[in-house]
Amino acid sequence: MAYERTRYHEIPGLDGVGVVRHAGAPPTTARHAHRSVCVGAVLAGSRRVEAPGGSCEAGAGQVLIVPAGLSHSCPDAGESEYVMVSLAPACFEAAGLIPRLPSDRPVVADDPTRLGDVLRLADLAGSGASSLERQAALLAVMEPLCRGGEPSAAGAGIAECPGADRIAEVRRRLESACAEDVHLEALAALAGCSPCRLNRMFARAVGMPPHEYQILQRVRLAKACIRRGAGLAESAAEAGFSDQSHMTRCFHRIMGMTPGVFAAGVRAPKKS
Numbered sequence: 366m367a368y369e370r371t372r373y374h375e376i377p378g379l380d381g382v383g384v385v386r387h388a389g390a391p392p393t394t395a396r397h398a399h400r401s402v403c404v405g406a407v408l409a410g411s412r413r414v415e416a417p418g419g420s421c422e423a424g425a426g427q428v429l430i431v432p433a434g435l436s437h438s439c440p441d442a443g444e445s446e447y448v449m450v451s452l453a454p455a456c457f458e459a460a461g462l463i464p465r466l467p468s469d470r471p472v473v474a475d476d477p478t479r480l481g482d483v484l485r486l487a488d489l490a491g492s493g494a495s496s497l498e499r500q501a502a503l504l505a506v507m508e509p510l511c512r513g514g515e516p517s518a519a520g521a522g523i524a525e526c527p528g529a530d531r532i533a534e535v536r537r538r539l540e541s542a543c544a545e546d547v548h549l550e551a552l553a554a555l556a557g558c559s560p561c562r563l564n565r566m567f568a569r570a571v572g573m574p575p576h577e578y579q580i581l582q583r584v585r586l587a588k589a590c591i592r593r594g595a596g597l598a599e600s601a602a603e604a605g606f607s608d609q610s611h612m613t614r615c616f617h618r619i620m621g622m623t624p625g626v627f628a629a630g631v632r633a634p635k636k637s
Contacts, residue, residue: 376489378496379503381453384487388446396438401451402464403431404506406483410445414438418469428474428483430510432466448487452507459550460504461559465512474509482506493607497576500549504564527556527563532570535563539575543582544605549575584619587612591628600624 372386381401391412405412405428412429413422416437423429429447431437433454457464466472482505489499527535535552552575553560556567568574573581583604590600601612601624609624616624 376486376499378499379456379489381456382486382503383451385449385451386447386487387449389444391439391441391445394438394440396436398434398436399431399451400433401453402433402457402466402510403429403449403451404483404510405429405431405447405449406480406487408446408448411442412445412447413440413442414471415440416470418467421471421473423473426475426477426480428476428479430466430472430474432464432468432471435468435471437471448484450483450487450506452503456503457507457511460507460561462507462511462561464507464510466510479506479509493611495576495579495605496546496548497579500560501564501574501576504549504561508561527558527566529570531556531558532567535567535575536571536578539579540582543579543586544603546605547579580615581619583612584616587616587624588627591624592631594632597624597628 370386370388371392374384376382376384383401388409405423407423407425407427407429409425411422411424414420414429414431414437416435421429422442429449482502486502486506489502494502535556538552538555539547549560549564553563556563558566564574567578571578583606587600587604587606590603591597595603597612598609601609604612606612606615613623613625616622616627620627
Protein backbone atom coordinates (compact mmCIF):
# COMPACT_ATOMS: atom_id res chain seq x y z
CA MET A 366 0.00 0.00 0.00
CA ALA A 367 1.95 2.97 -1.31
CA TYR A 368 -0.29 5.78 -0.12
CA GLU A 369 -1.95 6.96 3.07
CA ARG A 370 -5.18 8.77 3.58
CA THR A 371 -7.85 9.30 6.22
CA ARG A 372 -11.35 10.52 5.47
CA TYR A 373 -14.26 11.21 7.81
CA HIS A 374 -17.92 11.83 7.09
CA GLU A 375 -21.30 11.56 8.76
CA ILE A 376 -24.44 9.94 7.35
CA PRO A 377 -27.32 12.38 6.74
CA GLY A 378 -30.38 11.50 8.78
CA LEU A 379 -28.49 9.27 11.22
CA ASP A 380 -27.43 11.42 14.15
CA GLY A 381 -24.49 10.01 16.08
CA VAL A 382 -23.13 7.86 13.24
CA GLY A 383 -19.67 8.70 11.89
CA VAL A 384 -17.57 6.94 9.27
CA VAL A 385 -13.76 6.85 9.04
CA ARG A 386 -12.04 5.41 5.97
CA HIS A 387 -8.30 4.89 6.32
CA ALA A 388 -5.53 3.39 4.23
CA GLY A 389 -1.89 3.19 5.31
CA ALA A 390 -0.10 2.92 8.66
CA PRO A 391 -2.17 3.38 11.87
CA PRO A 392 -3.20 7.05 12.12
CA THR A 393 -2.33 7.05 15.84
CA THR A 394 -0.68 4.64 18.28
CA ALA A 395 -1.51 6.73 21.38
CA ARG A 396 -3.74 5.23 24.06
CA HIS A 397 -7.26 6.62 23.79
CA ALA A 398 -10.95 5.80 24.24
CA HIS A 399 -14.15 6.50 22.31
CA ARG A 400 -17.53 7.50 23.70
CA SER A 401 -19.11 5.53 20.86
CA VAL A 402 -19.04 1.84 19.97
CA CYS A 403 -16.70 1.49 16.98
CA VAL A 404 -17.29 -1.24 14.42
CA GLY A 405 -14.69 -1.62 11.68
CA ALA A 406 -14.52 -3.64 8.48
CA VAL A 407 -10.90 -4.51 7.64
CA LEU A 408 -10.42 -4.59 3.87
CA ALA A 409 -6.66 -5.19 3.58
CA GLY A 410 -3.76 -5.83 5.94
CA SER A 411 -4.59 -6.10 9.64
CA ARG A 412 -5.54 -3.91 12.62
CA ARG A 413 -4.17 -4.66 16.08
CA VAL A 414 -5.78 -3.34 19.27
CA GLU A 415 -4.36 -3.64 22.79
CA ALA A 416 -6.55 -3.13 25.87
CA PRO A 417 -6.39 -3.97 29.61
CA GLY A 418 -8.36 -7.20 29.12
CA GLY A 419 -6.31 -8.46 26.20
CA SER A 420 -5.25 -7.70 22.65
CA CYS A 421 -6.57 -8.85 19.31
CA GLU A 422 -5.79 -8.55 15.64
CA ALA A 423 -8.36 -8.36 12.84
CA GLY A 424 -7.33 -9.31 9.33
CA ALA A 425 -8.82 -8.63 5.92
CA GLY A 426 -12.45 -9.72 5.76
CA GLN A 427 -12.98 -9.52 9.53
CA VAL A 428 -14.91 -7.08 11.71
CA LEU A 429 -13.23 -5.31 14.64
CA ILE A 430 -15.44 -4.08 17.50
CA VAL A 431 -14.17 -1.64 20.14
CA PRO A 432 -16.63 -1.10 23.04
CA ALA A 433 -17.49 2.44 24.12
CA GLY A 434 -15.24 3.81 26.84
CA LEU A 435 -12.55 1.14 26.41
CA SER A 436 -9.03 2.49 26.91
CA HIS A 437 -6.92 1.02 24.12
CA SER A 438 -4.08 1.60 21.69
CA CYS A 439 -3.54 0.59 18.07
CA PRO A 440 0.11 -0.45 17.71
CA ASP A 441 1.65 -0.53 14.26
CA ALA A 442 0.81 -3.85 12.61
CA GLY A 443 1.77 -2.66 9.15
CA GLU A 444 -0.28 -0.88 6.53
CA SER A 445 -3.96 -1.64 6.34
CA GLU A 446 -7.20 -0.40 4.84
CA TYR A 447 -10.40 -0.28 6.84
CA VAL A 448 -13.79 1.37 7.24
CA MET A 449 -14.74 2.20 10.83
CA VAL A 450 -18.28 3.18 11.85
CA SER A 451 -18.82 4.88 15.21
CA LEU A 452 -22.20 4.49 16.90
CA ALA A 453 -23.09 6.95 19.65
CA PRO A 454 -25.02 5.71 22.72
CA ALA A 455 -28.06 7.67 21.50
CA CYS A 456 -28.28 5.38 18.45
CA PHE A 457 -28.87 2.36 20.66
CA GLU A 458 -31.23 4.21 22.98
CA ALA A 459 -33.42 5.37 20.08
CA ALA A 460 -33.71 1.77 18.82
CA GLY A 461 -34.46 0.32 22.27
CA LEU A 462 -31.19 -1.63 22.33
CA ILE A 463 -28.39 -2.15 24.83
CA PRO A 464 -24.88 -3.08 23.62
CA ARG A 465 -23.72 -6.38 25.15
CA LEU A 466 -19.96 -6.18 24.77
CA PRO A 467 -16.96 -6.91 27.03
CA SER A 468 -15.95 -3.85 29.02
CA ASP A 469 -12.21 -4.62 29.04
CA ARG A 470 -11.30 -5.86 25.56
CA PRO A 471 -12.12 -5.52 21.86
CA VAL A 472 -13.85 -8.24 19.83
CA VAL A 473 -13.12 -9.71 16.39
CA ALA A 474 -15.93 -11.22 14.31
CA ASP A 475 -15.15 -13.41 11.31
CA ASP A 476 -18.52 -12.98 9.60
CA PRO A 477 -18.96 -11.95 5.93
CA THR A 478 -22.54 -10.84 6.57
CA ARG A 479 -21.51 -8.43 9.32
CA LEU A 480 -18.65 -7.15 7.18
CA GLY A 481 -21.11 -6.41 4.38
CA ASP A 482 -23.51 -4.71 6.80
CA VAL A 483 -20.77 -2.33 7.99
CA LEU A 484 -19.77 -1.43 4.44
CA ARG A 485 -23.40 -1.00 3.38
CA LEU A 486 -24.05 1.44 6.24
CA ALA A 487 -20.87 3.38 5.50
CA ASP A 488 -21.79 3.71 1.83
CA LEU A 489 -25.15 5.36 2.55
CA ALA A 490 -23.64 8.81 3.07
CA GLY A 491 -23.57 9.70 -0.60
CA SER A 492 -26.60 7.72 -1.72
CA GLY A 493 -30.22 8.70 -2.24
CA ALA A 494 -31.41 6.19 0.37
CA SER A 495 -34.57 6.96 2.32
CA SER A 496 -34.68 7.35 6.09
CA LEU A 497 -36.10 3.84 6.40
CA GLU A 498 -33.23 2.40 4.33
CA ARG A 499 -30.64 4.20 6.46
CA GLN A 500 -32.27 3.13 9.72
CA ALA A 501 -32.56 -0.48 8.57
CA ALA A 502 -28.85 -0.50 7.65
CA LEU A 503 -28.02 0.95 11.07
CA LEU A 504 -30.07 -1.72 12.86
CA ALA A 505 -28.30 -4.45 10.90
CA VAL A 506 -24.99 -3.27 12.35
CA MET A 507 -26.28 -2.62 15.89
CA GLU A 508 -28.39 -5.71 16.54
CA PRO A 509 -25.53 -8.27 16.59
CA LEU A 510 -23.83 -6.09 19.21
CA CYS A 511 -26.84 -6.52 21.50
CA ARG A 512 -27.18 -10.30 21.72
CA GLY A 513 -30.28 -10.52 19.60
CA GLY A 514 -31.47 -7.00 20.33
CA GLU A 515 -33.05 -7.19 23.77
CA PRO A 516 -35.26 -4.17 24.47
CA SER A 517 -33.80 -1.57 26.80
CA ALA A 518 -35.28 -0.59 30.14
CA ALA A 519 -36.69 2.54 28.50
CA GLY A 520 -38.68 0.34 26.15
CA ALA A 521 -39.92 -2.11 28.77
CA GLY A 522 -43.30 -0.43 29.06
CA ILE A 523 -44.26 -0.81 25.41
CA ALA A 524 -45.70 -3.86 23.71
CA GLU A 525 -43.08 -6.40 22.70
CA CYS A 526 -45.03 -7.90 19.79
CA PRO A 527 -47.41 -5.71 17.78
CA GLY A 528 -50.61 -7.50 16.77
CA ALA A 529 -51.75 -8.12 13.20
CA ASP A 530 -53.94 -5.02 13.32
CA ARG A 531 -50.95 -2.81 14.25
CA ILE A 532 -48.83 -4.30 11.48
CA ALA A 533 -51.69 -3.72 9.05
CA GLU A 534 -51.85 -0.10 10.19
CA VAL A 535 -48.13 0.37 9.54
CA ARG A 536 -48.58 -1.28 6.16
CA ARG A 537 -51.39 1.11 5.24
CA ARG A 538 -49.26 4.04 6.34
CA LEU A 539 -46.42 2.97 4.05
CA GLU A 540 -48.84 2.49 1.16
CA SER A 541 -50.65 5.81 1.56
CA ALA A 542 -47.52 7.89 2.18
CA CYS A 543 -44.89 5.95 0.25
CA ALA A 544 -43.43 9.13 -1.28
CA GLU A 545 -42.86 10.68 2.15
CA ASP A 546 -39.58 10.30 4.05
CA VAL A 547 -41.09 8.22 6.86
CA HIS A 548 -38.95 7.46 9.91
CA LEU A 549 -38.82 4.06 11.59
CA GLU A 550 -39.44 5.65 14.99
CA ALA A 551 -42.75 7.06 13.75
CA LEU A 552 -43.85 3.67 12.45
CA ALA A 553 -42.78 2.04 15.72
CA ALA A 554 -44.90 4.53 17.68
CA LEU A 555 -47.83 3.64 15.44
CA ALA A 556 -47.27 -0.05 16.20
CA GLY A 557 -46.63 0.50 19.91
CA CYS A 558 -43.24 -1.20 20.02
CA SER A 559 -39.55 -0.49 19.62
CA PRO A 560 -38.12 0.22 16.14
CA CYS A 561 -36.05 -2.95 16.36
CA ARG A 562 -39.08 -5.07 17.21
CA LEU A 563 -41.19 -3.51 14.48
CA ASN A 564 -38.51 -4.17 11.87
CA ARG A 565 -38.53 -7.87 12.77
CA MET A 566 -42.26 -8.36 13.19
CA PHE A 567 -43.13 -6.47 10.01
CA ALA A 568 -40.68 -8.62 8.03
CA ARG A 569 -42.14 -11.77 9.58
CA ALA A 570 -45.73 -10.75 8.74
CA VAL A 571 -45.21 -9.13 5.34
CA GLY A 572 -42.17 -10.99 4.03
CA MET A 573 -39.91 -7.95 3.85
CA PRO A 574 -38.83 -5.15 6.24
CA PRO A 575 -40.51 -1.73 6.14
CA HIS A 576 -37.86 -0.03 4.00
CA GLU A 577 -38.16 -2.67 1.26
CA TYR A 578 -41.95 -2.44 1.38
CA GLN A 579 -41.71 1.33 1.00
CA ILE A 580 -39.49 0.95 -2.08
CA LEU A 581 -41.97 -1.53 -3.56
CA GLN A 582 -44.79 1.00 -3.11
CA ARG A 583 -42.65 3.74 -4.66
CA VAL A 584 -41.98 1.58 -7.72
CA ARG A 585 -45.70 0.90 -8.03
CA LEU A 586 -46.42 4.62 -7.84
CA ALA A 587 -43.73 5.36 -10.42
CA LYS A 588 -45.34 2.82 -12.77
CA ALA A 589 -48.69 4.55 -12.34
CA CYS A 590 -47.12 7.92 -13.10
CA ILE A 591 -45.46 6.57 -16.24
CA ARG A 592 -48.72 4.98 -17.38
CA ARG A 593 -50.51 8.31 -17.21
CA GLY A 594 -47.82 9.91 -19.36
CA ALA A 595 -45.49 11.56 -16.84
CA GLY A 596 -41.79 11.80 -17.74
CA LEU A 597 -39.22 9.71 -15.92
CA ALA A 598 -37.80 12.59 -13.87
CA GLU A 599 -41.30 13.72 -12.91
CA SER A 600 -42.29 10.15 -11.99
CA ALA A 601 -39.18 9.77 -9.81
CA ALA A 602 -39.97 12.97 -7.91
CA GLU A 603 -43.65 12.15 -7.45
CA ALA A 604 -42.87 8.62 -6.21
CA GLY A 605 -40.43 9.91 -3.58
CA PHE A 606 -37.11 8.89 -5.11
CA SER A 607 -34.16 11.23 -4.59
CA ASP A 608 -33.57 11.45 -8.34
CA GLN A 609 -34.13 9.57 -11.60
CA SER A 610 -31.04 7.37 -11.20
CA HIS A 611 -32.22 6.28 -7.75
CA MET A 612 -35.59 5.33 -9.25
CA THR A 613 -33.85 3.43 -12.05
CA ARG A 614 -31.78 1.35 -9.61
CA CYS A 615 -34.79 0.43 -7.47
CA PHE A 616 -37.09 -0.10 -10.46
CA HIS A 617 -34.63 -2.44 -12.17
CA ARG A 618 -34.00 -4.41 -8.99
CA ILE A 619 -37.70 -5.07 -8.49
CA MET A 620 -39.03 -5.18 -12.05
CA GLY A 621 -36.03 -6.60 -13.88
CA MET A 622 -36.17 -3.74 -16.38
CA THR A 623 -35.45 -0.01 -16.38
CA PRO A 624 -38.22 2.59 -16.19
CA GLY A 625 -37.31 3.57 -19.74
CA VAL A 626 -38.02 0.05 -21.03
CA PHE A 627 -41.31 0.01 -19.12
CA ALA A 628 -42.30 3.42 -20.48
CA ALA A 629 -41.52 2.37 -24.05
CA GLY A 630 -43.72 -0.69 -23.66
CA VAL A 631 -46.58 1.26 -22.14
CA ARG A 632 -46.50 3.94 -24.83
CA ALA A 633 -45.91 1.65 -27.81
CA PRO A 634 -48.75 1.55 -30.35
CA LYS A 635 -51.10 -1.34 -29.63
CA LYS A 636 -51.39 -3.90 -32.40
CA SER A 637 -54.90 -4.52 -33.64
